[in-house]
Amino acid sequence: MTNFSLDARLAADTHSVTDLALSRVLLMNDARFPWVILVPRRANCSEWLDFSNDDQRELLQEQLGVMSVLQELTGAHKLNVANLGNMVRQFHLHIVARFETDAAWPGPVWGQGVREEYSDNEAQALIAALKQALS
Template sequence: MSDASFSLDPRLEADTFPVLDLPLATVRLMDDSRFPWLILVPRRPGLAELIELEGDDRAALTAEIDQASRALKTLTGCDKLNVAALGNMVRQLHIHIVARFEVDAAWPGPVWGVGERRTYASPQAMLLVARLRAALGGA
């Protein structure tokens, strides 16, 4: 299936930095410096649920979640990875991969709804994006 008709939800576009495109999903960095946080969005139009992915795409997304999770864990040395597909606020299918630390502001609870988002300074975001690209095998 072509991804030509795919478009990223405007809220995801506004709240994230592009990292790179894997074969199926686009990888984005959430703009909240309190939590190293990736978003994977399969480039397939109209998806809201994991169960809507076809078999090959489902397998590809699982492999890409694994790849992104390993890269984030290696880069951050986090204590725990949280991986979730929620979609209550943004219906477009997207997977959250959040690096968690026992000393972070939300530990041990979820990151949603805790405190105020702290956006990255541009140089800090660009450095992390470059490190993530390298860890994910991109240029």
């Protein structure tokens, strides 16, 4: 059995927030969109279908929990939830708070424009708020 290790590109593009029962919680380092990524700590999974039934149910609960927290913290106009994985095959679930005024609205966020990194202070504040709300 292979151990889980976070994909290098996901690690490079994100800040680590916390670990839930199943998933590592990451904050995409893009100040344009409040954007959380869940990565179940299981090796060799790229599709929802690759997880056990128990893990699928837990992943749904963690997805819903992050959605509630993002909605509460940001007042988003819409939440976008997606597993694409066409570029990074390690399974990862995007949960993005969208606003009618954001840089990509009403299109999807992927591949739109250039990522704008958070300042250290901004990142730390958002990470702390997410961590507290998810605990």
